[in-house]
Structure formats: C-alpha cells, structure tokens
Amino acid sequence: MSEVNKNSLEKILPQLKCHFTWNLLKEEHVSHDLKDRVSNQIEFLNTKFKATMYNLLAYIKHLDGQNEEALECLQQAEDSIQREHADQAEIRSLVTWGNYAWVYYHMGRLSEAQAYVDKVKRVCEKFSNPYSIECPELDCEEGWTLLQCGAKRNERAKVCFEKALEEKPNNPEFFSGLAIAISGLDDKPQKQFPASVLKQAIELNPDNQYIKVLLALKLQKMNKEEEGEPLVVEALEKASCQADVLRSAAYFYQKKGDLDKAIELFKKALESLPNNAYIYHQIACCYRAKKKQIQNTDHSEASRDSEKTEETRKCAMDYINKAIEKGLNPLYAYSDSPDLEAEECYQGSFNKEHPQAEGKQLPQRYSNSQECPGKCEDTPILDHLKDLTVSTKSTETEKVKYQLQNGAENQLPQNAPNFWYLQGLTHKLNGDLLRAAECFEKELGCLLKNSPSGISSFFLPESELEEDREEGGPGVDSSTLSELLDP
Structure with a gap:
C-alpha cells in the first residue's frame, strides 16, 4: 500500500466505533483479573453476549502484544454473531470489523486493515455516513464493554444504555445493562435509584441471575433482607459457576453475618478469578x-x-x-x-x-x-x-x-x-x-x-x-x- 493510502487509513481509523476509539484501557495496565473476568463471562454467560466478550478479549490481547491471539478472538466474535444475530449480522459486526482494522494496522498489514475499513464503509454508506453510524446495538456494545472495564466507567455505560433505550424502549438487553450500570452508582447519595428498576430488568430478562443478586443487595440495604435472600438462593442454583453471581452473593451473606457461607462463595469465585x-x-x-x-x-x-x-x-x-x-x-x-x-x-x-x-x-x-x-x-x-x-x-x-x-x-x-x-x-x-x-x-x-x-x-x-x-x-x-x- 502506498504512503498516501497509509495516511488516508490513519485518518479513517479514529472514526470507527470500536474498542480502539472508546477510551477503555489504552493507557493503563491491564490486570490479570480483567482477563479472568472476561474469560469467565465467555464460558458462562448467555451465548448472545459472547461476541461482546470476545471483542473485549481481543482488545486485551492486543494491549498485551498478542495480536495473532487477538485475531483469533475476533474470528470467534464473528462466528458468534453469525450464529446468534444472523438477522442483524452486518450491524452487529461493525465493532468487530473496526477492531480487525486496528489490529491489522498495528501489525503493519495495511491492505488487510483497508479491507475491513471497506467492509465498515459498505454498511455505513447505507445510512448516509461513510465510517460510523448511530445505532442502539452499537451503543449497547459499548455499554457492556465499559461495564467490564471497571466501576469508574459506570456513568459512561449508563449513558450508552439510556441512548440505546431511546430507540428501543424496554429492550431486555439494553434495560439489563442500564440496571447493572446504575446499581454500580447506588452508593453515591446523589445517584440513589429505586428497586423497581432492577425488578423491571428481571421481568424483561428473567434468565439474568446477576441482576437477581443485585436486587437482593438493594433489598438488603432497604432492610428487606428476608425478601432478598430467596433471589440469591435462586441465582446460585441457576448460575453456580458464574463469578459475578458468586462474588455478589458472597457479599450478601457477608453483610448478613453468615460468614462461613460468604467465605465458601468467595473461595468458589476465586476458582475463576484467581487474580x-x-x-x-x-x-x-x-x-x-x-x-x-x-x-x-x-x-x-x-x-x-x-x-x-x-x-x-x-x-x-x-x-x-x-x-x-x-x-x-x-x-x-x-x-x-x-x-x-x-x-x-x-x-x-x-x-x-x-x-x-x-x-x-x-x-x-x-x-x-x-x-x-x-x-x-x-x-x-x-x-x-x-x-x-x-x-x-x-x-x-x-x-x-x-x-x-x-x-x-x-x-x-x-x-x-x-x-x-x-x-x-x-x-x-x-x-x-x-x-x-x-x-x-x-x-x-x-x-x-x-x-x-x-x-x-x-x-x-x-x-x-x-x-x-x-x-x-x-x-x-x-x-x-x-x-x-x-x-
């Protein structure tokens, strides 16, 4: 590829909506714990979310200098999208293709980077925009990614899910993300939210066991511990290996004073999150x-x-x-x-x-x-x-x-x-x-x-x-x- 095309590519890449332009972890050390958490999510989360986790894992691999492994993760993300979102495959693939373009660029494989830029362009041009579009599915993908990258990004994640819900109110995936994001802000006095938000999220997405534990913790905080504990028991029965469920359930029992149960659950969570x-x-x-x-x-x-x-x-x-x-x-x-x-x-x-x-x-x-x-x-x-x-x-x-x-x-x-x-x-x-x-x-x-x-x-x-x-x-x-x- 000529130098002129390389310069053109460098102007286009920042316009793509993907992990490389979302200001995630670029200037920070990526902890082993984050890798553990993402891997656990891939193993135990609903298959519809696997593509999101594979995209994030690819970005983490890139930051660790493992670009070949990053490409493998992106391939798995693409395969997952084709299986789980065939009716929205093009839209759902935009983030993955953007990541492909960036990884290939960093590897010096500019022609392949340009090929993925062109794939993004062909989809975006249908919406009168050459390289990026406003789309609730993309806002949702960014929101879930931010939630995985640390509590200090909960506010940004909340904004992403709220934006997505403006286009598709009561979408189960979007509302679940919003509920998780705002629950992470609940300890700030100015950010208190009613338990009804989590209850509605469970109604829309009854298979999300993590939200059930978050609701239990909220009820416990409201001095309604007896009402919350059955939710914890149910979540543990249905997601006995999901690390975020185990850890949050352990915290519930720790606050309750059942220390042996809390220790048991924390130790089980460590099996998936050893760092x-x-x-x-x-x-x-x-x-x-x-x-x-x-x-x-x-x-x-x-x-x-x-x-x-x-x-x-x-x-x-x-x-x-x-x-x-x-x-x-x-x-x-x-x-x-x-x-x-x-x-x-x-x-x-x-x-x-x-x-x-x-x-x-x-x-x-x-x-x-x-x-x-x-x-x-x-x-x-x-x-x-x-x-x-x-x-x-x-x-x-x-x-x-x-x-x-x-x-x-x-x-x-x-x-x-x-x-x-x-x-x-x-x-x-x-x-x-x-x-x-x-x-x-x-x-x-x-x-x-x-x-x-x-x-x-x-x-x-x-x-x-x-x-x-x-x-x-x-x-x-x-x-x-x-x-x-x-x-």
Whole structure:
C-alpha cells in the first residue's frame, strides 16, 4: 500500500466505533483479573453476549502484544454473531470489523486493515455516513464493554444504555445493562435509584441471575433482607459457576453475618478469578469478623476455642498477604485489620513486591472516604487509632523494630509513600502510643489533604499543608490515592 493510502487509513481509523476509539484501557495496565473476568463471562454467560466478550478479549490481547491471539478472538466474535444475530449480522459486526482494522494496522498489514475499513464503509454508506453510524446495538456494545472495564466507567455505560433505550424502549438487553450500570452508582447519595428498576430488568430478562443478586443487595440495604435472600438462593442454583453471581452473593451473606457461607462463595469465585485482590481481601475480612465473634463469646468458651481463634487469625493474615500479592495497597489491606500483629503487617508489606493492577476493586468504605471526606470515621487509618495494642512476642518484635526503624527512619525519605504510617508502626512497637497516634493522624491528613472539605487541617498543621502543596508532601501522593479510591 502506498504512503498516501497509509495516511488516508490513519485518518479513517479514529472514526470507527470500536474498542480502539472508546477510551477503555489504552493507557493503563491491564490486570490479570480483567482477563479472568472476561474469560469467565465467555464460558458462562448467555451465548448472545459472547461476541461482546470476545471483542473485549481481543482488545486485551492486543494491549498485551498478542495480536495473532487477538485475531483469533475476533474470528470467534464473528462466528458468534453469525450464529446468534444472523438477522442483524452486518450491524452487529461493525465493532468487530473496526477492531480487525486496528489490529491489522498495528501489525503493519495495511491492505488487510483497508479491507475491513471497506467492509465498515459498505454498511455505513447505507445510512448516509461513510465510517460510523448511530445505532442502539452499537451503543449497547459499548455499554457492556465499559461495564467490564471497571466501576469508574459506570456513568459512561449508563449513558450508552439510556441512548440505546431511546430507540428501543424496554429492550431486555439494553434495560439489563442500564440496571447493572446504575446499581454500580447506588452508593453515591446523589445517584440513589429505586428497586423497581432492577425488578423491571428481571421481568424483561428473567434468565439474568446477576441482576437477581443485585436486587437482593438493594433489598438488603432497604432492610428487606428476608425478601432478598430467596433471589440469591435462586441465582446460585441457576448460575453456580458464574463469578459475578458468586462474588455478589458472597457479599450478601457477608453483610448478613453468615460468614462461613460468604467465605465458601468467595473461595468458589476465586476458582475463576484467581487474580482478584478484592476477593482475597474480603475473605480476610470475613475471617477477621469470625475471630471477633469467637472473642465475644463468654470467657470459658473462648478459652476452649483458643486454637480456633489462632487458626482464624492466621487465615485472615494469609488472605491479606495474598491480596497484597495481587496488587492491593498494603496501607488499605492492613488498616482494615488492626487486630493483626503489627510485625506481621510489616513483614507482609515489605518482604513482597507490590504490582499495581489496573481496576483495583476495593471495599466500598474506601471509596466513601473520597466521596464524603468529612466522614472521617469511614477512613481506614482510624482503625489503627482505635486499636493501638503492643505485641508481647519480644524476640520477633525486637527484630521487626530494627527492620522498621532502619526501613522507615534511616532509608525512607519523608516524602516516601506511607512514611507516617511506618513511623506509627515503629512507635507502636516501642510502646509509645501517643507518638504512634500522632503519626497515624499525619498519615490520615496526607490521605485527605486534597479533600474539598479541608478536613486535613485537623490532622496537619498549616505549615505542613503548605509544604505538601509545594513539594508533594509525605504519605500517599494524590494521584496514587485517586487511583486507589476510584477503581
């Protein structure tokens, strides 16, 4: 192909409606968890949605530099469209053809890229537009793709489904997508929605088990848990291997207080999502809650259960460490587990590498600290302030004191991430709880220093706030915090 044609192709490609022009993951690291989730959807979702998942998997493969594998996924998407949407094959194939064109372009196979551009053009010209058209099916495809790519894209997904429903009201596929998108926004006070939206989605699409669990969670939030639980039971019976159903059902039982059931379901979800840090962390939280349940029994019974208490504590610690291995920030992982030994927190945090995974999924309490910064009781650092205990295991404690002091004081600069948190752990181990509290308060101030409410001024003096604004300041920097709190 001549240079003139290459230039022409480069002007056309950005006009195509496909994953390469939807601003999805291009500048971010693609987590193994996302691949796991998409693969699970391909295996267990209704066959009508497989083409959408194959298209997304192709894009992920491309971002990983696996263009040949991406082409194979696009072929599977095409085959699925021919089987499941034969009456709309051309329209439904536009996204796939656009992806083909982009992948071939990146491979340097320009003639093949041009061939797929021409296929798109032949369809779009029927609608008086050379390379893109307004179509509810394309809006729907974009919406489902955005839902898979992280909670921070729920608002965009919602807009896509609303646009599609303007053309085809009460379409089951479109309405299900809308219900899922807005349920992901429900924890924002200004985004509350009635349960009737999910009920209508179930009426239109009774085979969607995931929406049933979302409705159960909504009812639970409305203090109608007994009404919601049968929906969870039904969903688990009909979609026993669907990871999103398992995970959401586990969350339902976790909130109910049935911790054994929650752990069972979370562990089953891990079979399909082995790289999901959120699930490991939730299992740890369940074990931690179980430990507290045991400790809250009468004294004689607690004595008999001391071995069980220790076993539960170790399980919590194991899953915290696994969550960190999968990319969860140690500061948040351990701040939700203040009863775990401080020296184990240190060793688990700093004897491991901490890969930063795109689309971290954190418990809602963490995102609440960003949305409602005035409610500092929701900030995980305060858990440390509530439970400052000193370990009595002298030999190990002295060893870790030395590691902490050398790591936090002699090696780490004051503007290092989590500096004040490490200082607090050091003082806690030394028995200086007042200074430990001061350090944890400073870490909290650093976390909240960009809050529009100005709450950080309660924890940091004005001089340090000014210094932070000039030099970036100690603790977690604002970009890292934003990434952590907006998965």
